[in-house]
C-alpha cells in the first residue's frame with residue numbers, strides 16, 4: 007500500500023491518484039476514520055506497540071527510572087501522570103529510542119512512531135517552514151516523483167488541518183510558539199501514519215479550542231488503532247484516557 011494516513015476520497019481524487027488500487031487505499035483509509043467499528047476490529051488481538059521490561063535509566067549518576075514494566079496497547083489512549091521530576095519525560099524518551107536504557111529493554115513493534123517533546127524542548131531554530139517540518143513525515147512514500155508530490159501534498163494538508171495549523175503552513179517554524187511547534191510535530195507523525203504516538207504534555211499551554219482539537223486527534227488516532235501515550239496533568243486529557251498510569255520517583259504504579 008503506498009501510504010497509511012487518512013484522507014477523504016474526494017481529496018484523494020483531487021490530488022490525482024492515478025490508479026484504482028491507490029484510490030481504493032485512500033478511500034479505505036478515509037472510511038476507517040469514519041467507522042469506529044472498523045477501528046475496533048483493527049485493534050482486537052493486535053500486539054502492544056512498545057514494551058518496556060525492567061527498564062532502568064541513570065542520568066547524572068542517579069537512577070531516574072527503576073524497574074519499569076510497561077506495555078502500550080494499540081487502539082487506546084494511555085496517559086502517564088505524576089509529580090514534577092518523577093521521570094515522565096525520561097520514560098517517553100527511552101520509549102521513543104532517543105535515550106538508551108541503562109538496564110532492561112525497550113521493544114518497539116511498529117514501523118513508524120512519532121515523538122513530540124515538551125514545548126520547551128521542541129526545537130525552535132530550524133530555518134524551515136511549518137509545511138517543511140510536517141512534510142518530513144510524508145517522505146517515505148514509494149511512488150513515481152510526480153505522484154509522490156501529490157500524495158505528499160495531500161498527507162501534509164490533511165495532517166496540518168487536523169491539528170489546526172493549516173493556515174500557518176508557510177510560516178517559518180522558528181516563529182512559532184512552543185505549543186504550535188508541538189502541533190506541527192504531531193502533524194509530522196500523522197503524515198507518516200505513525201502507529202505509536204509518544205507525546206509530552208501535548209495540551210499544556212493551549213487555549214480551550216486548541217486543546218479540544220488536539221484531544222480529538224488523539225482520540226481519533228486511538229480509535230483507528232494507533233497506540234497513543236501522553237504524559238499529562240491536564241484534567242481533560244486524563245478524563246479522555248482509556249488508561250491512566252502514575253509515575254512517582256522513577257517507579258510506575260498501576
Ligand SMILES: Nc1ncnc2c1ncn2[C@@H]1O[C@H](COP(=O)(O)OP(=O)(O)OP(=O)(O)O)[C@@H](O)[C@H]1O
Nearest residue numbers: 065066067070088089090091092093094095096097
Ligand atoms: N540529563 C540529565 N542529567 C541529570 N539528571 C537529569 C537529566 N535529565 C533529567 N534529569 C533528572 O531526572 C529526573 C526526572 O526528570 P524528567 O524530566 O524525566 O521528569 P518529569 O517527570 O518529566 O518532570 P516534569 O513534570 O517537571 O517535566 C529529574 O530529577 C531531573 O532533574
